[in-house]
Amino acid sequence: MRSSLAKRMTAEFVGTAFLLAAVVGSGIMGERLSGGNVAVALLANTIATGAALVALILAFGHISGAHLNPAVTLADAWQGGVGWSEVPPYLIAQVAGAFLGVAVAHLMFGEPVFAASHHARSGIAQAFSEFVATAGLLCVIWGCARHRSSAVAFAVGAYITAAYWFTASTSFANPAVTLARSATDTFAGIRPADAPAFVAAQLLGAFAATCLFRWLSPPVAQSRCRE
Amino acid sequence: MRSSLAKRMTAEFVGTAFLLAAVVGSGIMGERLSGGNVAVALLANTIATGAALVALILAFGHISGAHLNPAVTLADAWQGGVGWSEVPPYLIAQVAGAFLGVAVAHLMFGEPVFAASHHARSGIAQAFSEFVATAGLLCVIWGCARHRSSAVAFAVGAYITAAYWFTASTSFANPAVTLARSATDTFAGIRPADAPAFVAAQLLGAFAATCLFRWLSPPVAQSRCRE
Amino acid sequence: MRSSLAKRMTAEFVGTAFLLAAVVGSGIMGERLSGGNVAVALLANTIATGAALVALILAFGHISGAHLNPAVTLADAWQGGVGWSEVPPYLIAQVAGAFLGVAVAHLMFGEPVFAASHHARSGIAQAFSEFVATAGLLCVIWGCARHRSSAVAFAVGAYITAAYWFTASTSFANPAVTLARSATDTFAGIRPADAPAFVAAQLLGAFAATCLFRWLSPPVAQSRCRE
Amino acid sequence: MRSSLAKRMTAEFVGTAFLLAAVVGSGIMGERLSGGNVAVALLANTIATGAALVALILAFGHISGAHLNPAVTLADAWQGGVGWSEVPPYLIAQVAGAFLGVAVAHLMFGEPVFAASHHARSGIAQAFSEFVATAGLLCVIWGCARHRSSAVAFAVGAYITAAYWFTASTSFANPAVTLARSATDTFAGIRPADAPAFVAAQLLGAFAATCLFRWLSPPVAQSRCRE
Numbered sequence: 083m084r085s086s087l088a089k090r091m092t093a094e095f096v097g098t099a100f101l102l103a104a105v106v107g108s109g110i111m112g113e114r115l116s117g118g119n120v121a122v123a124l125l126a127n128t129i130a131t132g133a134a135l136v137a138l139i140l141a142f143g144h145i146s147g148a149h150l151n152p153a154v155t156l157a158d159a160w161q162g163g164v165g166w167s168e169v170p171p172y173l174i175a176q177v178a179g180a181f182l183g184v185a186v187a188h189l190m191f192g193e194p195v196f197a198a199s200h201h202a203r204s205g206i207a208q209a210f211s212e213f214v215a216t217a218g219l220l221c222v223i224w225g226c227a228r229h230r231s232s233a234v235a236f237a238v239g240a241y242i243t244a245a246y247w248f249t250a251s252t253s254f255a256n257p258a259v260t261l262a263r264s265a266t267d268t269f270a271g272i273r274p275a276d277a278p279a280f281v282a283a284q285l286l287g288a289f290a291a292t293c294l295f296r297w298l299s300p301p302v303a304q305s306r307c308r309e
Numbered sequence: 310m311r312s313s314l315a316k317r318m319t320a321e322f323v324g325t326a327f328l329l330a331a332v333v334g335s336g337i338m339g340e341r342l343s344g345g346n347v348a349v350a351l352l353a354n355t356i357a358t359g360a361a362l363v364a365l366i367l368a369f370g371h372i373s374g375a376h377l378n379p380a381v382t383l384a385d386a387w388q389g390g391v392g393w394s395e396v397p398p399y400l401i402a403q404v405a406g407a408f409l410g411v412a413v414a415h416l417m418f419g420e421p422v423f424a425a426s427h428h429a430r431s432g433i434a435q436a437f438s439e440f441v442a443t444a445g446l447l448c449v450i451w452g453c454a455r456h457r458s459s460a461v462a463f464a465v466g467a468y469i470t471a472a473y474w475f476t477a478s479t480s481f482a483n484p485a486v487t488l489a490r491s492a493t494d495t496f497a498g499i500r501p502a503d504a505p506a507f508v509a510a511q512l513l514g515a516f517a518a519t520c521l522f523r524w525l526s527p528p529v530a531q532s533r534c535r536e
Numbered sequence: 537m538r539s540s541l542a543k544r545m546t547a548e549f550v551g552t553a554f555l556l557a558a559v560v561g562s563g564i565m566g567e568r569l570s571g572g573n574v575a576v577a578l579l580a581n582t583i584a585t586g587a588a589l590v591a592l593i594l595a596f597g598h599i600s601g602a603h604l605n606p607a608v609t610l611a612d613a614w615q616g617g618v619g620w621s622e623v624p625p626y627l628i629a630q631v632a633g634a635f636l637g638v639a640v641a642h643l644m645f646g647e648p649v650f651a652a653s654h655h656a657r658s659g660i661a662q663a664f665s666e667f668v669a670t671a672g673l674l675c676v677i678w679g680c681a682r683h684r685s686s687a688v689a690f691a692v693g694a695y696i697t698a699a700y701w702f703t704a705s706t707s708f709a710n711p712a713v714t715l716a717r718s719a720t721d722t723f724a725g726i727r728p729a730d731a732p733a734f735v736a737a738q739l740l741g742a743f744a745a746t747c748l749f750r751w752l753s754p755p756v757a758q759s760r761c762r763e
Numbered sequence: 764m765r766s767s768l769a770k771r772m773t774a775e776f777v778g779t780a781f782l783l784a785a786v787v788g789s790g791i792m793g794e795r796l797s798g799g800n801v802a803v804a805l806l807a808n809t810i811a812t813g814a815a816l817v818a819l820i821l822a823f824g825h826i827s828g829a830h831l832n833p834a835v836t837l838a839d840a841w842q843g844g845v846g847w848s849e850v851p852p853y854l855i856a857q858v859a860g861a862f863l864g865v866a867v868a869h870l871m872f873g874e875p876v877f878a879a880s881h882h883a884r885s886g887i888a889q890a891f892s893e894f895v896a897t898a899g900l901l902c903v904i905w906g907c908a909r910h911r912s913s914a915v916a917f918a919v920g921a922y923i924t925a926a927y928w929f930t931a932s933t934s935f936a937n938p939a940v941t942l943a944r945s946a947t948d949t950f951a952g953i954r955p956a957d958a959p960a961f962v963a964a965q966l967l968g969a970f971a972a973t974c975l976f977r978w979l980s981p982p983v984a985q986s987r988c989r990e
Contacts, residue, residue, distance in 0.1 A: 111477070144455050367910060
């Protein structure tokens with residue numbers, strides 16, 4: 083039985099809040115403890131993010147699908163998953179939750195509630211990285227359509243764990259994450275001015291991967307992994 | 310078939326003992342070997358704790374539910390899992406097991422059996438961190454109610470792996486763990502004076518998350534993951 | 537229902553491209569951030585590669601078997617999996633995808649599209665390492681024949697995570713990977729002159745392990761894990 | 764259908780050889796690359812060992828039970844798993860495989876085939892650590908008796924990952940591993956003179972945990988996880 087829209091919005095809101103708390107909080111902790119070794123800080127950030135995704139998708143997947151990501155919601159709506167009328171509520175819940183998560187991380191670590199990031203992430207290679215990162219993410223999500231729903235949790239957690247390291251942008255791969263990370267002037271931040279190119283590249287990547295899997299894997303099967 | 314209360318208490322006792330041995334022992338080993346790099350020490354501590362939770366919940370889950378945590382037991386009793394009359398035995402077993410685990414870790418590493426910690430963890434940000442950490446833990450546990458019981462093991466292990474890094478308090482998220490860690494003057498310790506605020510914040514977090522999931526997910530399904 | 541050859545080739549092509557992007561990209565990122573600590577760089581490279589394999593095999597396994605590896609495809613054809621006539625298309629897709637993945641990684645990190653590696657990996661101990669690495673990989677793949685297909689993903693990801701560290705060659709264990717890594721002059725590279733011995737040792741290792749499992753595990757069961 | 768004894772011995776032989784190659788090889792690689800940071804070396808050693816166990820138990824479990832450990836075989840025979848007449852062949856295969864694995868690791872890394880270790884691991888705290896380590900391992904194995912067989916692989920891999928850090932002895936927890944590691948004068952070695960106390964403590968730990976689970980979990984269920 084499908085949950086009500088209010089419950090699904092709440093799940094997306096709370097889940098995305100925890101995701102951003104994990105991304106931003108572990109970035110702060112990693113940077114503070116690693117004594118200037120960026121590789122160790124990113125390793126901590128990576129392990130925390132990948133593990134959080136596994137836990138959150140297992141916990142919220144049966145309620146809302148645990149998209150936690152506007153690019154996933156848009157692709158899902160295009161393929162007949164969530165209805166188009168539900169897309170705006172999903173996106174609002176995700177973006178609001180993402181900003182709440184940043185604020186929660188800041189409060190836990192004694193930072194100002196919000197602060198514009200000065201972390202420059204610009205240029206064509208960064209945008210291309212986000213295209214690749216999000217295309218890969220959507221390939222993994224669509225590709226797991228025939229597995230049990232828990233496989234999606236492990237696959238997405240594992241994929242992002244890898245993509246933090248193999249993309250030059252550390253794989254934001256999520257427009258809500260990108261917007262919210264522009265509001266933290268810590269390890270995980272991105273300058274507000276650099277965010278639009280990231281979001282555009284992410285949407286293009288999601289579109290490309292979804293096109294590919296429309297052909298590779300029949301749509302009937304695709305709808306099953308959204309449970 | 311449900312195990313007898315004596316068996317379930319024993320499972321909680323032994324499981325919590327191993328959990329604390331893992332938390333405290335890996336903290337000592339990590340600190341000794343990492344040559345002052347706190348990030349590397351915490352990484353070892355994190356990986357050991359997360360992995361231990363996966364193993365222990367898989368091993369003891371079918372006997373007692375593998376709560377290993379008074380906050381989980383209280384929330385479970387509230388939701389109609391274990392009976393209220395079984396809560397005191399569960400809590401006693403968990404706290405006694407936690408102290409045994411600390412003693413075992415100390416004996417393995419040549420430390421005094423017990424020692425009051427001097428590790429200050431005070432202030433509103435630390436307490437807020439424990440509220441967030443425990444709320445997230447309970448969200449994950451209730452959210453996995455519809456999965457196979459082994460999913461809870463992976464979800465909890467993954468969640469704590471993340472929360473060690475994304476909360477400013479390194480996510481104790483467990484009153485029995487908090488009390489016992491006040492008895493170790495090593496990496497994982499907490500000053501006895503700081504423990505009550507941690508416990509209070511943990512109980513509040515567990516309460517908040519359980520309220521949320523009473524509404525998000527029907528109670529019938531919730532009782533199934535406690536097997 | 538089996539996917540068409542075109543779809544399976546596409547899956548092998550895209551999957552191997554992401555695998556190489558993960559191997560080469562995370563090597564570049566790891567080396568750039570680790571400040572000369574090769575162990576930390578290899579740790580990042582290891583975690584990214586193992587996690588990518590889990591995600592990619594979960595995502596592409598149901599389409600093409602997610603071989604992503606000519607040695608696996610040849611062993612599978614020998615044991616009656618893919619038809620021999622399909623082997624050349626599989627191998628072409630894998631090798632072409634591997635080179636695309638290297639190019640993608642280079643573009644993301646601002647490196648030239650291709651560059652011959654100067655990383656010497658020669659000598660009998662290196663070749664022996666590749667024999668051991670690939671024999672172990674095929675043992676794991678054939679040994680998982682009776683499990684659900686998702687077990688193969690976790691087993692292969694875990695095996696390569698281990699083999700990066702326990703073989704002196706860091707376990708290429710894949711002829712397509714070896715050829716493509718000769719075209720990157722970064723952390724993960726191998727001198728073109730050293731590649732043939734690696735490939736020969738890999739094929740021998742795959743042959744040895746397949747011989748062993750023809751006897752250890754009945755062929756009927758073996759065909760089931762290729763789904 | 765149960766495999767023949769010859770096949771099961773071969774599985775134990777090959778599996779234990781790969782396990783030791785993983786333990787010893789990753790120890791050498793970790794020590795060589797970590798520039799004197801023992802925590803980083805042990806982290807690499809830990810991740811490689813835990814991941815190897817997951818892969819090997821998934822691959823060989825359906826053939827021989829993937830004990831790879833005389834303490835497990837003895838406990839299993841006591842509980843009515845393998846027959847007592849099969850214990851000597853199992854133990855011979857495990858010990859011979861363990862020494863082969865050490866030799867393979869040495870050949871890959873250009874070390875002498877065998878060399879007596881000078882790594883002192885003596886004293887009561889070390890022996891107590893092995894008691895705790897092996898008792899925990901057997902708790903995890905018996906505790907997973909009611910799960911699918913693949914859960915044992917993840918639980919054992921996770922447990923050893925944790926125990927490498929939370930025991931002062933880095934958790935050998937396996938008599939065949941202990942004997943074979945006395946023949947390597949590298950990171951993972953143990954002085955031959957220290958091995959007997961380790962083995963005795965391991966057998967005591969396995970005995971204690973098996974006694975506990977004879978009572979905690981009914982024997983009928985226990986026999987099921989040995990598939």
